[in-house]
Amino acid sequence: MPREIRFLNTMTRRVEVFHPLETGHVRMYNCGPTVYNFVHIGNLRTFLFEDVLRRTLQAFGYRVTQVMNLTDIDDKTIKGAAAEGVSLREFTDRYIAAFFQDIDALRFQRAEHYPRATDFIPQQVELVEKLTERGHTYVQDGSTYFRIATFRDYGKLSGIDVDQVRAGARVDADEYEKEDVRDFVLWKASKPGEPSWETVLGAGRPGWHLECSAMAMALLGESFDIHTGAVDNIFPHHENEIAQSEGATGRPFVHTWLHAEHLIVEGQKMAKSLGNFFTLRDLLERGHDPLAIRYLLISVPYRQKLNFTFDGLHAAAAGVERIGNTLRRLAHTPPAASGEALVASEVDAFVEEFDGGLADDLNTARALGALHTLLTRVNQALDGGGITTDVRDRLAAAIAHVDGVLGIVPRSQSPAGSDAEIDALVAERTAARRSRDFARADEIRTELTERGIVLEDTPHGTVWHRAG
């Protein structure tokens, strides 16, 4: 039996114990990137939440089928391709490749499916036809619209009262004509210079919301367990997905809706105009460690705004380093033959607290807090009586569990003997220290420091590693 986990479901606004429709198997859909540019750290915050969600479910014993869509047809991708005079496919291929590079850099696990909207045109058309059969659509100027008035439950996710939607400047920003400003387009009639598909709906292209409903149902079924996105997706995107999907099938679309809060930068909304807009590439070019970025972005529970600051990034880097330092110390300290400086039950209690945090609507801050408490205990034990082989095994399993879920454990670096030249210098320094030739010893250390090598003289000999 998988471990129990609770989520705050946006639909019900309550914390609920999660039960997948199929025992032990979770089907989830994540709203992915629109591939017209490199992803920014705000996008990544949301995607990282989904990655941790996936990993947590797996660690808790569920089988996971995850789908993340790639929106490759919309105003922005069309505009971008046109601006460069390349095909939509060529333009979006490039950013899809970049997207995978970026998530790889942040140690994402791959989802089972990354469907592209343009690969699912027939399914989208079919969905519109079903909606038409059920009387939810109308056509105007060659475009097909969803008539909100035909869907009783419209607004149930966002809590928006359709009659209250303000007829302000931002309403009907779309150039297409509709009967009611609150209706939304399913199929857009083709416009000169834009990609279009010849279908029974006429020449045109899918509207934004349609792809998610069609691809989710094609890959996960008409009803599935979890659908995620960032808070800005709640309305109108997810509200419209519900209308389209349930309008077509008459069945509940999604059981649990989870929405990540936004990331802000230095207390302000991230915006290109404010000069506080960062892609992952921007940060990597500045020399920031991808692991530190990952750590920072998952250190605040997904439902809270995350204030991204460089101070915070430095603190995150220190946190990652502390994990690595402790594990290195552990590896370089011989096991204790016996003793109770650290006992197995403490490690077990840690795992319980760590999992308890995650089981509580993915409380990653609580999980990390537990981890740091464990690290302190390990270091205390290492300074004291040492740690026995048995406890080390438990510890190794616990750390593997942590890494499996959070993906923030630094790789063990340069095992001893991997670099003969450095080993030789370290040996020379050790000899110099023995003969109390500290000038020579320091000279060697300085040279190594300049080469990015950090030395540590421990009671069990000198160990070295590359600076993080």
Place this chain on the structure above:
RNA sequence: GGUGACGUAGCCAAGUGGUAAGGCAGGGGCCUGCAAAGCCCUCAUUCGGCGGUUCGACUCCGCCCGUCACCUCCA
């Protein structure tokens, strides 16, 4: 105008009725030839403000102040 979220130390953040986890930064100390790493001590008599409920509130209720988000294509 509508809907929703939030306000805990210099920064991040846990806690949601029983008297403030953890991390980063800072100060002091131990260890070290010196470092590095690590450890120890220290760092919120107090949880935006004011009332109320209660034996007891950061936690519940009310009001106020402040910050922020969404309201048709922004993760």
